Amino acid sequence: MFTGIIENLGRVADLKKEAENLHITITSNLASELQIDQSVSHNGVCLTVVEISDNNYTVTAIQETLIKTNLGELQIGDVVNLERAMQLGARLDGHIVQGHVDQTATCTAITEQDGSWMFTFDYDKTKNNVTIEKGSITVDGVSLTVVNSKHHSFSVAIIPYTYEHTRFQHYKVGDTVNLEFDVIGKYVARLMGKN
Template sequence: MFTGIIETLGIIKDLKKENDNLHITVSSTITNELKIDQSVAHNGVCLTVVAINNDTFTVTAIRETIEKTNLGDWKGGDLINIERAMKLGDRLDGHIVQGHVDQTGTCKSIEEANGSWYFTFEYDKTLNNITIEKGSITVNGVSLTVVNSKINEFSVAIIPYTYQNTNFKNFRIGTKINLEFDVVGKYVARLHSLNL
């Protein structure tokens, strides 16, 4: 479990394909605090640390993960959001994030608002995921509040701290992002689809 509060940014150092798997090597300021077999969220995707070498660590993504996320678009030098799993007993500053991406979305617009930014994202509505006004959403692992909810799109407001300390600063119109919808909302949508 994660909170969606990003600890640091990582830099993709190497990507190696092996059969259907992708081995991702990341440089990070928290590498020396990691251990083998630890869960770490990368742009909101929970992956297990399989190797550590000086200031880099390696994780492996399987085909299903690559197909459901934006991992397949990553390249050397990309900045990614990094968060370690939450500790029991700590404050939950964001919201409950599983690290299981539901689908990808695309940045539709970016509007500067006198010191903050509004980002609008669109997604495939046929997958039955929903947002609600003032509800929670996770974009590339960042816990956010929905500002404007529509059938297949939503907006979020980004403060300067979040803009500077996550990879939001690199988003452009058309950027593909990972989305994890609120777990309670997913249960409600599922029950509704079953007509229960």
């Protein structure tokens, strides 16, 4: 379980394909604080630490994860949003994030707005996921508030702190991001027969 508040940016140091799995080695100053078998969110995807060495650690993504997320597009040197699992009793500054990506989206617009930025994302509406105005959405692991909610798209306003401390500073129009829709909204949609 995560909060969607990014702790650190990591950098992809190595990628090794083994059968259908991808072993991803990340360089991060969080590595020294990790333990084998811990869960860490990588661009919103919960993965298990399987190896640690100095400032590097390795996680493994299975084929299903590579198909459903943007992790299969990673290249050596890419920046990744990182968050360790939440601790019970700590503040929940974002919202409840499971680390289970629902689908990907494409960045369709980036507009600078006098000190902040508006990012717009388009997603496949046939998967029956929904956003609501002022509801929560997780984009590459970042907990955000939805604005301009539509049937297949939404926007998020990004303040300078978030822009500087997450992957948002690297996004370009056409980039693929991971989406996790609000878990409470998913339960409500299921109860209402929408999913």
